[in-house]
Amino acid sequence: MSLLDPHSLRALVPSPVILSAARDESLTGARLRASNTHVRVRPGVYARADQWSALRPWERYLARVHAYALVHPDAVFCLESAAALLGLPVFGEPRDIHVFDIGRARGRRHGDVCIHASDTGRAMTVGDLIVTSVADTAVDLLRVLPPAFALAVGDAAARHPADPCTADDLHAVAGTQSNRRGRAQLEWVFARIDDRAESVGESVSRAVIEWCGFPTPVLQQTFHYEGAEDRSDFYFPDERVIGESDGFGKYLSGQDAADPRALRREKAREDRLRRYERGFARWDYGDAMRAAPLDAKLRMAGVPAVRPPQHALLATLRDHPRAR
Structure with missing residues (x-):
């Protein structure tokens, strides 16, 4: 496991659709806001309607995360948003985009964006985006997901192709976090993580x-x-x-x-x-x-x-x- 080493992750999961920023209309000649061929993914970002309608729920979420990154390139993605980018399981279409604000004392919400407080720099840059590590992302989700989904994330982290994390690895990461939420569920998952579960x-x-x-x-x-x-x-x-x-x-x-x-x-x-x-x-x-x-x-x-x-x-x- 490489907790904060970006070299272990060569690339994040790309957007499943082509995203276009409204700010580029003058360069591309596209009329995104007035077009019936495009849908708004989030303010200022559009995708082709036919491509968008073909996406599965978790793919729509991944596209929403990339759309947010297109407008906010310095965002530090965490929880489900980091999971989508890292290739960890995402269940359905999560409601919120999750980002860390390093140094913020209290979290806040703005529309579908949940900004979490963080007193540590638990993040790494991979390509053009900033995400929490596989281990940090998994532990954060293990605390809050329904237990069967939490087990699926733990198993997926253990078999992650670029940065596999054992139960001991995740336990060590949890020990460094100040968050005390979900401790019983963490222990339940740690005792059952198995990289032989393939899906x-x-x-x-x-x-x-x-x-x-x-x-x-x-x-x-x-x-x-x-x-x-x-x-x-x-x-x-x-x-x-x-x-x-x-x-x-x-x-x-x-x-x-x-x-x-x-x-x-x-x-x-x-x-x-x-x-x-x-x-x-x-x-x-x-x-x-x-x-x-x-x-x-x-x-x-x-x-x-x-x-x-x-x-x-x-x-x-x-x-x-x-x-x-």
Whole structure:
């Protein structure tokens, strides 16, 4: 881990759409404010309407962060705004742009911009933007996100391609912060961070599996049957049940989405594993977020609950107060 070393991060995640500043109209000849082909992303910044409408919620948020940076190039991004730029998970479309004001004693809000007080210079410059580090960003979010989302951020920080952070790394960063908020949740996440969880869906599923009362599964179990090597997202060894998060979607992304051979390969993989293991359950992200479908699929596959469900924690899946 490199807490404040910008050299470990070569680039931030770019804007998913081309952004145009109204101040440049005289140079480009574009009439952004009077155009039906553009939408205002924020005051003074526009994007093509067709491109904007095609964005997913978290992509819209990333574009909003870049739009703010276009007008405020000295902004120090933190929390969800830094997460979007660093490639950490962002859930839905967060309501606010988050920036630090180094040296400010109290925070304040201006429209959709939340300006946080900071008594330390917890930031680094990457390219043209200033962000908090992967570790600082993760710890800040672990304090305030719903717990399943916090676990997803912790897992993602642990497998970050440019600046991976172990649970011990994050614990050390938390110890340097004066913020005492969310200490119990920090410890809960630190005890469960695992870089073998390869997606947000797997991380959220890990939390839901625990809260439903199921035994702790093995992650990324490897199987060698019929001359092939296969991996599963989850494996319950005592029951010999395999669990797969995200359904077929992760096997049919990109160019494979139009390739029926990819579906046949995955079907052959599943059939092979079913021949040797006792149960097989598939669920998608929506099943995990609703909890009950995931619970039912694991029970039908032969995984018994070994402890009472944690209803209060399951209830945290119903709402995301920091999103629009």
